[in-house]
Amino acid sequence: DAKTTQPPSMDCAEGRAANLPCNHSTISGNEYVYWYRQIHSQGPQYIIHGLKNNETNEMASLIITEDRKSSTLILPHATLRDTAVYYCIVRAPISSGSARQLTFGSGTQLTVLP
C-alpha cells in the first residue's frame, strides 16, 4: 500500500474548520484514501474514505485532488472533542486471500483550542 505523509501536529480554534492535509503521491489507481482518528486511550475510529470524488458524511468532508496525490480532511466546525490523532491511510479494496491491513503512520495530532 502507498505511503502517506502528514504534518505531525496542528491547532484549530473551536468552532472553526479544521483542514488536515495528507500527501500520498505514490497512490495506485485502485487504492482508496481512508481517514481514522484516535482519541486518547481509545481505539481508532473510522471517519471517511474516498477514491477520487469528494465525499461528505456526518463527521467530515474529504477532498481529493484531481491527480489523487493528496487529500484534505475537513472538520467543518471543530469542537474540543475533536482533539485526537488523525491518520490518513491508503489501501486497496479487501479481496479474498489478501490481508489488506491498514498501515498506520504517525498521524497528525489535532488540538482544538477553546
Added chain:
Amino acid sequence: DTGVSQDPRHKITKRGQNVTFRCDPISEHNRLYWYRQTLGQGPEFLTYFQNEAQLEKSRLLSDRFSAERPKGSFSTLEIQRTEQGDSAMYLCASSPTGGIGGYTFGSGTRLTVV
C-alpha cells in the same frame, strides 16, 4: 450490536508470565485483525483471520506471540514469557470479508509488564 469488545481493558503482569487477551468482533464480520500500539506510534499490524483461518502471521513479533480464532467468532491473543518491551496497547479490529468499508476497532487492552 455493541461493536468490537476487548477484555480486559488493562492488564498488569510480572515479567515472565503468560497473558491472554480476548476480542469479540462484530458478529457479521468475517475478518478479524490484531494490532499493537506503543506510545507515540500508530498501530502496528500483527495478524489477521478470515473466519477461523489465520491467513497472515508473519508480522507477529516473535514466537512468544500466538493468536487463535477457534470457531470463527471471538479471538484470543497470547503472549508467553512476557518481557518489558511487550508493554503496549493491543487493539483488535473487524471488517466484512470484501469491499471497501472501514474497519471497526475495539478500545484495546493496555498491557503493562513490570
